[in-house]
Amino acid sequence: MIRHWCEAMGDTGPAYRGPDAVAPATMLQVWTMGGLTGHADHADHAGHAGHAESADEADRADRAGRGGRTEAYDELLALLDEAGCTSVVATDSEQEYLRPLRPGDEITFEAVIESVSARKTTRLGTGYFVTTRTDVRVGAELAGTHRFRILKYAPVRRQPKPPRPRPVVNRDNAGFWEGVARRRLLIQRCTGCAALRHPWLPGCNACGCPDWDTVEASxxxxxxxxxxxxxxxxxxxxxxxxxxxxxxxxxxxxxxxxxxxxxxxxxxxxxxxxxxxxxxxxxxxxxxxxxxxxxxxxxxxxxx
CATH class of the missing domain: 2.40.50 (OB fold (Dihydrolipoamide Acetyltransferase, E2P))
Incomplete structure (x- = not known):
């Protein structure tokens, strides 16, 4: 698994090879995961090639087969669903590394719901931030801690798209917008000096003549x-x-x-x-x- 991880990450660090290899610290969560099939084979989900022997170890292996989720966590999500918080988005995660992990270490973990926030209002909707904490151990020694936080929320009801703002039409520019409605771009032309002007004005800014006609832009x-x-x-x-x-x-x-x-x-x-x-x-x-x-x-x- 260390080799697979390093290949995927393109990490060729010498610390991850050979008889004294250590696992990359950021693999901390990997050892608690049950794989694509979510199977609960004790040997796989205790974290190494050893076997889970106690009832507690079997329970941890079963949780690993479900991605580390506990029954309490599933019950909490169900309660939030009932409260209308039917959508979820991952917000952030934190990891703390306390000791290196080496091939052959027997890994166990404990996942708990660490906190549930008060109801919060976000751009996505209103809901609750749920933080879980997973403690990873080698024997009795704490090797690292992983915190994962989600927002379980009730989606905002999207309002119909408002109409696009309309241009301000007045007596000075009404002819321009009438032309646009007919798919014609009309330019004002002074009948006194023949100067073209845009935007439209009530009189010529070159000679002051108030009279004008239009030409159509190419x-x-x-x-x-x-x-x-x-x-x-x-x-x-x-x-x-x-x-x-x-x-x-x-x-x-x-x-x-x-x-x-x-x-x-x-x-x-x-x-x-x-x-x-x-x-x-x-x-x-x-x-x-x-x-x-x-x-x-x-x-x-x-x-x-």
């Missing part, structure tokens, strides 16, 4: 600048945009359109850490729910 652009958003993550956003889930950060770009104006939007199509200044992008309209369409910019193949 959809081509480049990343002028960008930021990577890490936090906070809003429930209304999908995982690829920083919402709950395994996906990570997302990129928000300042996009320079081929027409010369710039606008802020998401950069999609490539991982956030692959976005670069000068990267070509192409406008796409993305539907988020029944009545929300937003312009975003796709990088990657076909963006140029």
């Amino acid at each position: 959809g081509a652009g480049t990343v002028y600048s960008y930021v990577v958003m890490h936090h906070p993550r809003f429930p209304a956003f999908s995982p690829s945009e920083g919402g709950p889930g395994p996906a990570g950060p997302y990129a928000v770009g300042l996009i320079e359109l081929a027409e010369g104006v710039r606008m802020v939007s998401n950069v999609i199509g490539v991982p956030y850490d692959k976005v670069r200044i000068g990267m070509p992008v192409r406008l796409v309209f993305q539907t988020y729910d029944e009545d929300l369409v937003l312009p975003v910019f796709r990088a990657g193949e076909g963006a140029a």
Whole structure:
């Protein structure tokens, strides 16, 4: 078993080979485990090639065959299940090493429920932290202690995903959003000096003329600048945009359109850490729910 462990860990330390070998300290829990089948063969689960002879040793071997779990532990988990704490997650473990273990040592162990916390509220739900302690002995001598802690909890009832926040539409920018709804990206153009502008304004910031019309953007652009958003993550956003889930950060770009104006939007199509200044992008309209369409910019193949 020492050889198997060292091979799995890639540990070639000389202390674990030869007639004077010791077991790696972090193998402490291994000697109390019953294997994949959970069998209760006394010779295997007493911890070495010796045989369990007493009733106490037989009981310990039986517990080892069940992964070291005692009947009291199983009863406690059943009580917590009845209280609604039907989910479990391992939180941490601690080991203390008091003496090296060597081939031929007869290992025995005692597992106890050391503590059950008061009811706690966590992000996963409310429940109890249960700590078990396993004392590993060679004869009467304590060789090491292993503590293992779980959270047995009642899962939080997930609320329906809230709708994505809507853009603020007012009389100055209503035409822009009407265009987006029709899958058209409209840019304001001053009828006095022909300057293009974005975002939309009630008058030209170049000549002051209040009159304007629009031109439709071609959809081509480049990343002028960008930021990577890490936090906070809003429930209304999908995982690829920083919402709950395994996906990570997302990129928000300042996009320079081929027409010369710039606008802020998401950069999609490539991982956030692959976005670069000068990267070509192409406008796409993305539907988020029944009545929300937003312009975003796709990088990657076909963006140029």
